[in-house]
Every structure is written in structure tokens, then in C-alpha cells.
Amino acid sequence: MDKKSREFLVKYLNNASPTGFEASGQQIWLDYIKPFTDSQFTDTYGTAVGVINPEAEFKVVIEAHADEISWFVNYIGDDGYIYVVRNGGSDHQIAPSKRVNIHTDKGVVKGVFGWPAIHVRDRSSEKAPTLKNIFIDVGCESKEEVEKLGVHVGSVITFEDEVMELNEKYWCGRALDNRIGGFMIAEVARELSKNKVKLPFGLYVVNAVQEEIGLRGAEMIAARIKPDVAIITDVCHDTHSPMYDKKLQGDQKCGSGPVLAYGPAVHNNLLKMLIKTAEKSKIPFQRLASSRSTGTDTDAFAYSNDGVPSALISLPLKYMHTTVETAHKDDIDKVIQLMYEFVCQLKSGHDFSYLK
Numbered sequence: 001m002d003k004k005s006r007e008f009l010v011k012y013l014n015n016a017s018p019t020g021f022e023a024s025g026q027q028i029w030l031d032y033i034k035p036f037t038d039s040q041f042t043d044t045y046g047t048a049v050g051v052i053n054p055e056a057e058f059k060v061v062i063e064a065h066a067d068e069i070s071w072f073v074n075y076i077g078d079d080g081y082i083y084v085v086r087n088g089g090s091d092h093q094i095a096p097s098k099r100v101n102i103h104t105d106k107g108v109v110k111g112v113f114g115w116p117a118i119h120v121r122d123r124s125s126e127k128a129p130t131l132k133n134i135f136i137d138v139g140c141e142s143k144e145e146v147e148k149l150g151v152h153v154g155s156v157i158t159f160e161d162e163v164m165e166l167n168e169k170y171w172c173g174r175a176l177d178n179r180i181g182g183f184m185i186a187e188v189a190r191e192l193s194k195n196k197v198k199l200p201f202g203l204y205v206v207n208a209v210q211e212e213i214g215l216r217g218a219e220m221i222a223a224r225i226k227p228d229v230a231i232i233t234d235v236c237h238d239t240h241s242p243m244y245d246k247k248l249q250g251d252q253k254c255g256s257g258p259v260l261a262y263g264p265a266v267h268n269n270l271l272k273m274l275i276k277t278a279e280k281s282k283i284p285f286q287r288l289a290s291s292r293s294t295g296t297d298t299d300a301f302a303y304s305n306d307g308v309p310s311a312l313i314s315l316p317l318k319y320m321h322t323t324v325e326t327a328h329k330d331d332i333d334k335v336i337q338l339m340y341e342f343v344c345q346l347k348s349g350h351d352f353s354y355l356k
Contacts, residue, residue, distance in 0.1 A: 001329070005190070008032045009183050013163040013173055016101065018070035018156045019088045022046050022209045025066055025179065029207050033186045036193035037205065047221045048207045050189055056202035058348040061230040062188060062339055063218065064181025065211030065297055068174065069321055071157040073102070073136075076147070080140035082111070085131065087156060088212030091321050095134045098323065099160040102138065104150030111138040111157075161323035169329060170254070176317060176325040180332065181233045182207045184315070187336045188343070200348040201228075211297055218297035222304035229270065229309050229352070230301040231342065233335060235327070236261075236288055236314035250288050252316045254328040257283065258335045259314040263290030265302040267309035269352045274311055274342060281341045283334050288314065309352040313338060 001009070012032075017025030026048040030040055037050035048066070069088035076082055082102075086092075096115035101108045114137045115129070127133060136157070140146045163173030171180070189205050191197075204225055209217035211234075222230070239246050240253040252259050260274060278285045293299045294312050302310040315335050318326040 001333075005187060008186070009171070010163055012183060013171075013175060013179055016103065016158045017066055017068055017175070017179065018103075018158055019067040019210055019212045021103065021156050022066045026207065026209075029066065029182055029186060033189050033205060036186075036189040043220055043224060045217060045220060046209045047217045049221065049225070050205040052189065052192065052203040052205075053199055054202055056200075056348070058201040059204060059225060059227040059229075060201050060343060060346065061204045061206050061225060061227040061301065062185045062343070063206040063208060063230060063232050063297055063301070064185050064234065065178045065209070065217065066182050066207045067209055067212050067217075068158065068177070068179065069212050071100075073151060073153050073155040073157065076143045076151070076153065078143050080138070080142050080146050081114075082136040082138065082146065082151070084134065084136065084157060089321050092129050092131050092134055094322050096129050100136060100157050101160055102136070102151050102155050102157050104152075104155055106150035109138055109149045109151055111136045159323045166326065170326050171329065171332070172324055172326040174323040174325060176327050177235045177320055178211065178233075180235070180315060180327055184233055184332060184336050185339070188339045191336070191340050192343070197344060199343065201346070203343060208297055215297050215300040218300035219304065222301045222308065226305050227301070227308055229346070229350075230298075231274075231311055231313060231339060232296055232298040232301060233313045233315065233339065234296040234298075235317040235320060235325075237320060238316045238318045241318045252286050252288060252314075254316045254318060254326070255330055256316070257285045257331060258338050259286045259288045259316060261288045261290050261294055261298070261312040261314060263294050264292070265294055265299045266290070266311050267302070267352055269354065270309045270311045273346075274313070274338070277342045277345055278338055281337065283338050283341070285334075285338070286316070
């Protein structure tokens with residue numbers, strides 16, 4: 001990773017892009033990919049797209065999602081304490097003692113998720129953190145004082161944690177799920193530009209919004225683009241970290257390469273092409289079986305329009321939906337390489353149909 005890529009990665013991961021409020025991160029992403037694409041556009045809800053060969057009839061999508069899990073202010077007590085509801089799959093158990101940023105029209109308001117001291121908790125009947133008892137303290141003693149800061153019901157809240165490196169092998173921080181995907185698809189566009197690759201089709205580099213609450217951004221943009229093929233990248237669990245059961249959750253490990261998913265939404269002929277590409281390029285890969293849906297934007301693209309051949313390349317991730325999501329640098333490079341090699345070998349108009 002060169003200096004330019006690294007600066008973009010750190011800036012992009014550190015920026016807050018909660019579900020429904022992704023605009024600032026999308027602007028960072030668009031500014032980065034602009035030199036590598038022929039045109040760009042956004043939709044009404046903020047999904048951002050860079051296009052190579054926008055005039056081409058055959059359309060190929062590589063996609064990630066831009067939004068991160070967060071919280072909403074749900075209730076402000078008369079004593080100034082703030083109670084929350086989830087915006088996406090936020091984990092209430094990790095909240096106590098975390099620092100937060102509350103995003104308001106007046107700017108960021110700093111706060112903390114408080115929690116009673118260990119000295120005063122009754123160990124025999126100790127309560128675990130739940131949505132009913134976690135709370136935020138912004139240093140105010142009344143509801144009126146909180147509201148003067150610009151905080152109101154509906155204000156969005158993110159954890160303060162920023163990205164860091166672990167042992168020079170891993171990136172660690174909040175929102176790698178899935179802004180690391182946005183980084184990877186942007187790097188594919190950059191590599192194509194750097195190597196002066198002339199694609200025989202239109203490539204749509206899509207950074208979708210609102211995945212964390214039901215794949216909504218992907219649904220909207222798939223209907224607009226109407227692609228012929230879609231390759232989605234997201235994250236999956238590293239099941240070699242403690243407290244996972246490989247018999248139930250599969251066998252995927254950070255550092256062992258991209259994970260290729262099997263499932264009804266994953267088009268088998270497209271998957272076979274990805275596997276052939278990985279093998280030819282000597283890119284190590286892993287496999288994952290998805291019961292019913294993949295739970296990613298793959299499902300939204302596959303079942304859009306009249307059906308779009310879609311496949312999922314996942315990045316193994318430790319500690320998903322925490323503030324210390326952790327991914328191996330080698331895996332990030334390999335996902336970029338696999339997507340790059342795939343689009344370079346794909347022919348315009350390729351028919352992926354099962355029955356011909």
C-alpha cells in the first residue's frame with residue numbers, strides 16, 4: 001500500500017458515516033475515485049457510483065456498502081442523561097465506558113456511555129448492559145442543558161474510536177464493516193487506471209448506503225443501474241478467534257485469503273469464474289456456505305430487475321460490530337487483486353445462464 005492509498009484508507013475509516021447519514025464519507029470516497037473513473041453520480045439517498053466506460057451497454061458492478069452501525073438519541077431525561085436506540089446492529093454489551101460523538105447541527109457533542117462502579121454492584125444479581133439501562137452522559141444536569149448543546153431525539157451517535165495498526169499485519173478500528181470494502185473497490189478502479197486497462201464493458205464502482213438496516217441502498221441502485229453482472233464485497237467472521245464454533249459458523253481465518261460464498265443468491269457459473277480466476281492468478285481463497293440468504297447486498301442485486309448474476313467476495317474480520325474490527329492486510333490486498341483480475345478477464349456480453 002503506497003502513501004496515497006494509506007492516507008485515503010485512514011481518512012475514510014476514521015470519518016463517521018452512520019446509516020442514513022453517509023454523505024461526508026461518500027464525498028471523501030468520490031473525491032478519491034474521481035481521477036480513476038470517467039464519470040460519477042449519486043442517488044437521492046446518497047449511494048455513490050464511479051463509472052468507467054459509461055456509454056457501454058453491458059454493465060458490470062463491483063460493490064461495497066458505506067454505512068456503519070450507530071445509535072439514535074431516543075430519550076433525554078430531566079436529569080440530563082440520554083437513552084438510545086440502535087441504528088443498525090449496534091452491540092449494547094460493548095457500550096459501557098465507551099466515548100461517543102453525538103452529531104448535531106451545531107457540531108459534534110462529546111459524551112460517554114456511563115456505568116455504575118464495580119464497587120457498588122451486587123455481584124449476585126448484577127445486571128448486564130441492555131438497551132433499557134445503558135445511558136450517555138454529556139456533562140449536563142438537565143434536559144434543557146442537553147438541548148442547548150444541539151442534542152435532540154433523533155440525533156445520531158457514533159463511537160469515537162479511530163483506526164490503528166496491530167503488529168504491522170492488521171488494520172483495527174470501527175466501521176471496517178464495510179468501509180474497508182469501499183476502500184477495496186476504489187483500489188480496483190485505481191489499479192485499472194494505473195495499468196491503463198481498457199475494459200470492453202461499463203464498470204460501475206458502487207458504494208451503497210443503508211446496508212446495515214436491510215440492504216436498502218443496494219436495492220435502489222440496482223434498480224437504477226440494471227447491471228448484467230454484480231460482484232459484492234463485504235466482511236465475514238474469522239472463526240479462528242476465540243468463542244466461535246466452526247461446526248456452526250464455518251471455517252474462515254484472517255490471513256488465509258478472500259472468502260467465496262455459496263448460496264442460492266450466488267450465481268454458480270459466476271462463482272466458478274471467480275474460482276478459476278483465483279486459481280489462475282494463484283490467489284489463495286476460502287469457502288463459506290450461506291444458509292438461505294447471504295445477509296449482504298449480494299441478495300439485493302441478485303433478486304433485482306429480472307435477476308442479476310451475482311457473487312460475494314468476503315473479507316475475514318475479527319470482532320464484527322465492535323469498535324475493534326480487525327482485518328489482515330494480506331487479505332485486503334488479495335480481495336483487491338481478485339476483483340481486479342476478474343474484471344480484466346471478463347468478456348462483454350458473457351452469458352451466465354444455467355440453461356441455454
